[in-house]
Structures are given as C-alpha cells and as structure tokens.
Amino acid sequence: xxxxxxxxxxxxxxxxxxxxxxxxxxxxxxxxxxxxxxxxxxxxxxxxxxxxxxxxxxxxxxxxxxxxxxxxxxxxxxxxxxxxxxxxxxxxxxxxxxxxxxxxxxxxxxxxxxxxxxxxxxxxxxxxxxxxxxxxxxxxxxxxxxxxxxxxxxxxxxxxxxxxxxxxxxxxxxxxxxxxxxxxxxxxxxxxxxxxxxxxxxxxxxxxxxx
Numbered sequence: 285x286x287x288x289x290x291x292x293x294x295x296x297x298x299x300x301x302x303x304x305x306x307x308x309x310x311x312x313x314x315x316x317x318x319x320x321x322x323x324x325x326x327x328x329x330x331x332x333x334x335x336x337x338x339x340x341x342x343x344x345x346x347x348x349x350x351x352x353x354x355x356x357x358x359x360x361x362x363x364x365x366x367x368x369x370x371x372x373x374x375x376x377x378x379x380x381x382x383x384x385x386x387x388x389x390x391x392x393x394x395x396x397x398x399x400x401x402x403x404x405x406x407x408x409x410x411x412x413x414x415x416x417x418x419x420x421x422x423x424x425x426x427x428x429x430x431x432x433x434x435x436x437x438x439x440x441x442x443x444x445x446x447x448x449x450x451x452x453x454x455x456x457x458x459x460x461x462x463x464x465x466x467x468x469x470x471x472x473x474x475x476x477x478x479x480x481x482x483x484x485x486x487x488x489x490x491x492x493x494x495x
Contacts, residue, residue: 315336316328381454399424400423403420416492425459430461433454
C-alpha cells in the first residue's frame with residue numbers, strides 16, 4: 285500500500301441542515317439507530333454514509349433491502365453489522381468475520397472470552413519450501429454463551445473463500461464444541477479451525493513443524 289487517503293461523505297451541501305438531520309462534523313457521516321433511522325424520524329440513511337459502519341457494497345445492498353422490507357413489507361429484520369465477512373486481498377489474504385479481539389474485550393470483558401489461535405502451513409507451500417509459520421488463524425469465543433464464536437480471523441491463501449463459508453456458521457450460532465466436532469478436509473487451510481486447541485491465555489507455542 286503506497287498511500288491510503290480515506291474519504292469523507294459528501295453530505296454538507298445537500299440540504300440536510302434544512303430539515304435538521306445531524307451529521308458527524310469530522311467526516312460528514314450520518315449517525316443512525318439500529319434501523320438506519322436518523323435523528324429525524326422520517327429520514328433514513330444506508331451504505332458508506334453511515335457513521336461507524338462498514339464501508340462495503342454488499343453491506344449497503346443488504347441494509348437497503350432489509351430497510352425496504354421493514355418500511356413496506358411488514359418485516360422486522362434488521363441488518364447485522366457485526367457478523368460481516370470481509371477480506372483484504374493482499375498477496376497473502378486476510379479474512380475476518382465478527383468481532384476483532386480488541387472490540388470483543390471492550391464489549392464482553394477479557395475474563396469472559398477465550399481466544400484460540402495457531403500458525404499453519406498450507407500444503408502448496410511445502411514444495412517451494414516457503415516459511416511454515418507465516419499463516420495464522422484465530423477464533424474468539426464467548427465463555428458466557430456456550431463458547432459461541434464471536435470472531436474469526438485468518439491470514440493465508442484463499443482467506444476470502446474460507447471466511448465466507450464460516451460466516452454462515454457464525455450466523456447460525458457456531459460454538460467451539462461444534463468446530464471440534466466438525467471433521468476437517470485434509471489438507472486444506474480451513475481445516476485448521478477444526479483442530480485448534482491452544483489458547484492465547486495459556487502462552488503455549490503455536491509454531492508448526494509441518495502441514
């Protein structure tokens with residue numbers, strides 16, 4: 285990445301102040317409640333313009349669809365802004381779904397969390413002899429809710445594909461026990477999530493000797 289300049293929402297010259305819609309003066313984004321409603325009850329906002337929400341096209345599409353269904357279809361379903369699978373398509377991909385560890389600690393308290401993690405070695409890296417401790421996987425579990433998985437993170441080949449699959453399981457209430465009971469496909473990168481047994485709190489070594 286050579287430069288990341290960010291972006292502001294172009295909301296200051298479209299008349300929002302005339303009808304009293306509040307914006308975040310720092311970035312021009314619009315604060316909303318959990319139903320995308322602004323401080324003016326009849327004005328809603330969706331997509332990248334939302335203050336504190338994810339700037340992802342699929343999120344905007346989903347939020348817009350659900351908003352229309354609530355306004356005109358009698359639905360009560362709201363957009364889930366937490367369990368959103370996303371990937372950074374760097375040469376070694378990074379994928380995540382759910383809470384980052386830091387936000388999970390803020391939300392639930394460190395004493396209520398168990399974090400499992402490991403380094404791993406993709407099979408296709410064994411022939412060229414690439415470093416076997418470059419890829420990383422982590423899950424964050426809520427101990428107060430049957431060790432439900434509230435965050436999943438993976439750094440490795442095809443992280444986007446791996447994350448998309450596990451995202452559906454997380455939406456269904458995936459727990460550590462269910463992961464342990466799942467038979468892995470050997471030898472895949474995703475298999476590592478079915479064999480994790482080292483917690484961060486234990487301080488044990490997570491380096492790997494083979495695939």
